[in-house]
Amino acid sequence: MEKSNTVLLAHGSGGKLSQELVRNMFVAELSNETLSRMDDSACLEIGGGRLAFTTDSYVVSPIFFPGGDIGKLAVCGTVNDLSTSGATPKYLSLAMIIEEGLAFEDLTRVVQSIKATAAEAGVCIVTGDTKVVNRGKADKLFINTAGIGVVPLGVQISGCNARPGDRVMLSGSIGDHGMAIMAQREGFTFKVPVESDCAPLNGLIAAMMRASDNIHVLRDPTRGGLTTTLNEIAAQSGVGIEIDELKIPVKDAVRTACELLGFDPLYVANEGKMVAIVAREDTDKVLTAMRANRYGVDAAVIGEVTFEHKNRVVLRTELGARRIVDMLSGELLPRIC
Amino acid sequence: MEKSNTVLLAHGSGGKLSQELVRNMFVAELSNETLSRMDDSACLEIGGGRLAFTTDSYVVSPIFFPGGDIGKLAVCGTVNDLSTSGATPKYLSLAMIIEEGLAFEDLTRVVQSIKATAAEAGVCIVTGDTKVVNRGKADKLFINTAGIGVVPLGVQISGCNARPGDRVMLSGSIGDHGMAIMAQREGFTFKVPVESDCAPLNGLIAAMMRASDNIHVLRDPTRGGLTTTLNEIAAQSGVGIEIDELKIPVKDAVRTACELLGFDPLYVANEGKMVAIVAREDTDKVLTAMRANRYGVDAAVIGEVTFEHKNRVVLRTELGARRIVDMLSGELLPRIC
Numbered sequence: 001m002e003k004s005n006t007v008l009l010a011h012g013s014g015g016k017l018s019q020e021l022v023r024n025m026f027v028a029e030l031s032n033e034t035l036s037r038m039d040d041s042a043c044l045e046i047g048g049g050r051l052a053f054t055t056d057s058y059v060v061s062p063i064f065f066p067g068g069d070i071g072k073l074a075v076c077g078t079v080n081d082l083s084t085s086g087a088t089p090k091y092l093s094l095a096m097i098i099e100e101g102l103a104f105e106d107l108t109r110v111v112q113s114i115k116a117t118a119a120e121a122g123v124c125i126v127t128g129d130t131k132v133v134n135r136g137k138a139d140k141l142f143i144n145t146a147g148i149g150v151v152p153l154g155v156q157i158s159g160c161n162a163r164p165g166d167r168v169m170l171s172g173s174i175g176d177h178g179m180a181i182m183a184q185r186e187g188f189t190f191k192v193p194v195e196s197d198c199a200p201l202n203g204l205i206a207a208m209m210r211a212s213d214n215i216h217v218l219r220d221p222t223r224g225g226l227t228t229t230l231n232e233i234a235a236q237s238g239v240g241i242e243i244d245e246l247k248i249p250v251k252d253a254v255r256t257a258c259e260l261l262g263f264d265p266l267y268v269a270n271e272g273k274m275v276a277i278v279a280r281e282d283t284d285k286v287l288t289a290m291r292a293n294r295y296g297v298d299a300a301v302i303g304e305v306t307f308e309h310k311n312r313v314v315l316r317t318e319l320g321a322r323r324i325v326d327m328l329s330g331e332l333l334p335r336i337c
Numbered sequence: 338m339e340k341s342n343t344v345l346l347a348h349g350s351g352g353k354l355s356q357e358l359v360r361n362m363f364v365a366e367l368s369n370e371t372l373s374r375m376d377d378s379a380c381l382e383i384g385g386g387r388l389a390f391t392t393d394s395y396v397v398s399p400i401f402f403p404g405g406d407i408g409k410l411a412v413c414g415t416v417n418d419l420s421t422s423g424a425t426p427k428y429l430s431l432a433m434i435i436e437e438g439l440a441f442e443d444l445t446r447v448v449q450s451i452k453a454t455a456a457e458a459g460v461c462i463v464t465g466d467t468k469v470v471n472r473g474k475a476d477k478l479f480i481n482t483a484g485i486g487v488v489p490l491g492v493q494i495s496g497c498n499a500r501p502g503d504r505v506m507l508s509g510s511i512g513d514h515g516m517a518i519m520a521q522r523e524g525f526t527f528k529v530p531v532e533s534d535c536a537p538l539n540g541l542i543a544a545m546m547r548a549s550d551n552i553h554v555l556r557d558p559t560r561g562g563l564t565t566t567l568n569e570i571a572a573q574s575g576v577g578i579e580i581d582e583l584k585i586p587v588k589d590a591v592r593t594a595c596e597l598l599g600f601d602p603l604y605v606a607n608e609g610k611m612v613a614i615v616a617r618e619d620t621d622k623v624l625t626a627m628r629a630n631r632y633g634v635d636a637a638v639i640g641e642v643t644f645e646h647k648n649r650v651v652l653r654t655e656l657g658a659r660r661i662v663d664m665l666s667g668e669l670l671p672r673i674c
Contacts, residue, residue: 007439012469026431026465029448030455034463042463044428047386047487055430055483056466061474091381093392093483094363097434102344111366118367126371126379128363129393129481132349133672137398137476146392146430146483150383335470 008331014223014269015328019232038236039159040219041085043151050153052087054078055146061335063110063140065184067176067196068271070143071110073337075117076200076271077222078147083205084218084274086157087149089121094145095129099138110141121200123147155209161216162237162277166305169283171204171274171290172197172298173249174226178268179257181336192253199272204293211289214279221275222337224328225267229275230313231327241313242322243303266315267328269336277305345668351560351606352665356569375573376496377556378422380488387490389424391415392483398672400447400477402521404513404533405608407480408447410674412454413537413608414559415484420542421555421611423494424486426458431482432466436475447478458537460484492546498553499574499614503642506620508541508611508627509534509635510586511563515605516594518673529590536609541630548626551616558612559674561665562604566612567650568664579651579659580640603652604665606673614642 010017027035034042041054056077063070075092082089094114098107118125176197183194201220208215217237221229226248234241250258250265258265272295278286283301290296306314315325347354364372371379378391393414400407412429419426431451435444455462513534520531538557545552554574558566563585571578587595587602595602609632615623620638627633643651652662 005441007435007437007441007444007469009437009469009471012435012467018467021467022465025444025448026467029445029452030431030462032461032463034461035465042428042430044463044485046427046485047383047388049383049385051383051388051485053428053430053485054464055432055481057432057434057468057481059434059468059470059475090383091379091390093379093390094367095392095394095481095483097394097396097479098344098349100344100346104342104344107344107362108366111362115366124369124371125367126369126381127391128359128372130349130355130358130363131394131396131672132344132346133396133476134346136473137672138396138479139470139474142434142475142479144392144394144432144481144483146432146481148381148383148388148390148485335468335474 009334010331013328013331015228039085040081043085050151052082052085052149052151054081057142057144058337059142059335060337061139062184065196066180066193068198069110069113070141071113072117072198073271074143074145075114075121076198078145079121079123079200079202080220082147082149083202084220085151086155086209087151089123089147089149089202091126091148092123092145093127094125097138097142098132099140100132100135102140117200121202157215157218159217159219159233159236162233162239162305163216164239164305164307165280166216166277167280167283167301168241168243168303169276169278169286170300170302171296173251174270174273175250175254175258175265175268177271178333178336179254182333190253190257194253194257197270197272199295201274201295204295207289207293208286211285212282214282215276217277219275221270221273223269225269227266227313227325228327234313235311238310240306240309241303242306244316245318247300247302249298249300266325267332346671347668350665350668352565376422377418380422387488389419389422389486389488391418394479394481395674396479396672397674398476399521402533403517403530405535406447406450407478408450409454409535410608411480411482412451412458413535415482416458416460416537416539417557419484419486420539421557422488423492423546424488426460426484426486426539428463428485429460429482430464431462434475434479435469436477437469437472439477454537458539494552494555496554496556496570496573499570499576499642500553501576501642501644502617503553503614504617504620504638505578505580505640506613506615506623507637507639508633510588511607511610512587512591512595512602512605514608515670515673516591519670527590527594531590531594534607534609536632538611538632541632544626544630545623548622549615549619551619552613554614556612558607558610560606562606564603564650564662565664571650572648575647577643577646577649578640579643581653582655584637584639586635586637603662604669
C-alpha cells in the first residue's frame with residue numbers, strides 16, 4: 001500500500017498504522033527512555049516515590065451505549081491503564097471538548113456516570129478543563145482523562161517483561177465492548193443483549209498482585225483487541241506467544257454477532273478485560289484470585305510465552321492447526337473508545 | 338437571560354458561564370477539597386512529596402498562527418498552569434484527536450513545535466494517546482496535555498492567598514495572543530504585525546520565586562483576559578483588587594486592532610503573561626527579577642489588593658474615574674486556545 005500523505009482512520013485503530021504513527025512520529029521526535037518503552041503508563045521516579053502517569057482521549061460514538069457511556073469509559077480506561085503498570089490509581093484529570101448544542105441533560109448524565117465510576121474505582125478527580133467548539137466542529141462530546149497512580153515498592157510490571165515459559169491469562173470473555181457499540185450504532189438487536197464490559201479493573205489487579213509477586217505483564221486489550229495486545233507484548237519482550245482458540249472465552253451472543261457481521265472477536269475491542277503474563281508456578285494462585293473477583297469470574301489460562309517464533313503470536317485453532325495472528329491492520333470499528 | 342438547555346459557546350469562554358458550568362456541574366458533582374479550590378493546578382500530597390497536576394485541551398483555530406501553533410500552545414499552557422502553583426514542571430502527557438485527512442506535513446510541524454517548546458521549558462513528554470475521528474467530526478486537530486510538577490517544600494501559592502496591601506504585578510503587555518488569532522482568522526494585516534505571546538513562563542516564575550518568598554498568587558490571564566483572571570482571584574481570596582488603566586502595558590498594534598474591531602484588551606486572551614500578587618515589601622525585588630527575564634522585560638506593578646469592594650475588581654481609568662470591571666460574560670473569541 002502506498003504511504004498516505006494524510007492521516008487515515010486506520011491511524012487511530014490501535015493496530016499497525018497506529019503503532020507506525022506512534023513510533024515514527026511521536027516516539028521518534030519526542031524521544032526519551034520512558035516514552036520509548038511504549039507501555040500504557042509511564043513510570044516516573046518523582047518526589048522520592050514511583051508514580052505511573054497515563055492519558056487517553058475518548059471519542060466513542062454514540063456517547064451512550066448498552067453497559068456504559070463515554071464518561072464511564074473515560075474513567076475505566078485510564079484507571080485500567082494505570083493498573084497495567086501495577087500502580088494503585090489515585091488521581092484523575094478530566095478535560096471535556098463539548099460541541100455547542102449538547103443537551104445539558106446528556107452532559108449531566110455523563111458527569112454522574114463519571115462520579116459513580118470514580119467512586120467505584122476509588123479515584124479522585126482533582127483538576128479539569130472545558131472547551132466548547134462550534135456546532136459541526138466536534139461530535140457531541142470528547143473527553144480526555146489523565147491519571148496518576150502510585151507504584152508500590154519493588155513492583156516491575158511492563159510489556160517488556162514476558163519470559164518464555166510464562167503463562168498467558170485473560171480475565172474473561174472478549175469482544176463484548178466492540179459488539180455492543182456496533183449493535184447500538186447500527187440499531188441491531190439480539191435475543192440476548194450484548195453489553196459493553198466497560199469496568200474499572202484496579203480491584204481485580206490488586207487481588208492478583210496480592211496473590212503473586214510474579215506477574216510480569218499486565219495489559220488491557222482495548223483497540224485492536226486481544227491479538228493486537230499480544231502482538232505488542234511479543235514485540236516489546238522479544239518473545240513468541242502461543243494461544244489456544246478453544247480456551248478463549250467468547251459469549252454466544254458476541255460470537256453470533258461477530259459471525260453475522262464478519263468480525264473476528266480476536267480483533268474486537270474490550271474495555272473491562274485484562275491480559276496477564278504470569279510466571280508458570282503462580283498461575284493457579286492468580287487464577288483463583290481472579291475468579292473470586294466480580295470482573296474475573298470467567299478468567300482462563302489461554303496460552304504461554306515461547307522461545308520460538310519471536311515477536312509473533314500463534315493461534316492453535318479448534319482443529320489443531322496453528323496460524324500466525326498479526327496485529328490489526330486497517331480499521332475495524334472507528335471511534336470504539 | 339433564560340437558562341439554556343444546551344451548552345453554548347459562551348460556556349467555553351473562560352468567563353461567567355464557564356465558571357457557572359464548572360461550579361454547578363463539575364465541582365458540584367465531583368466535589369472534593371482539591372477540585373473546590375478551583376486553582377489552575379491541583380496540589381497533591383503523594384509519595385511523600387507535593388505534586389502539581391493539571392490538564393488542558395487545546396482547540397485553537399487556525400492551528401498555525403503568527404507567533405505559534407496549537408503544539409506550542411499545548412506545551413506552554415500546561416507548563417504555565419503548573420508554574421502558577423509554584424511547581425517546577427517535569428512531565429507532560431500528550432493526547433491528540435486528529436480529524437481524518439489532516440496532512441502529515443501539518444502534523445509533523447506541530448510535533449516538531451511541541452518538541453522545541455518542551456525542550457525550552459525543560460519538560461519531558463512521557464505518555465500519549467492518538468485518536469482519529471471521521472472527516473467532519475472534529476476540526477483538523479485537538480490536543481490535550483496534562484502535566485505533573487514538583488512543588489518545592491514550603492511553597493503555598495494559590496488564588497486563595499491574596500491579602501489586602503499586596504501588589505498586583507503583570508509580566509508584560511496584554512491582548513497579543515487574542516488579537517494575533519483574530520487577525521489570522523479574519524485575514525487582517527497590520528503595519529506592525531501582531532504576534533501571539535505564547536511562551537513557557539516556568540523560567541520567569543522560577544526567577545521570581547528565587548527573588549521572593551512572598552509571592553501569594555500566580556495566574557496566567559488566558560481565556561477571559563486579565564480582568565477575568567483578577568475577578569477569579571478576588572472571589573477566591575475574598576478581597577478587592579484595584580488596577581490602574583495607565584499602568585497596564587498594551588502594544589500600540591494591539592490597541593489599534595482592538596479599537597478597530599471593538600475589543601477591550603482587558604478581556605482578550607494572553608498565552609505568555611503572568612499575573613502575580615506579591616507582598617508589598619517584595620515588589621521591587623520581584624520586578625527586578627521579572628525584567629531580567631526575556632518574558633518579563635515589560636513587567637509592571639499595575640495595582641493593589643484592597644479590603645474594600647470585596648470580590649470585585651475596580652479599574653482607575655485614564656481620566657481618574659473608577660469603574661467596576663466584571664469577568665467576561667458571553668463569548669468574545671471562540672476557540673482562542
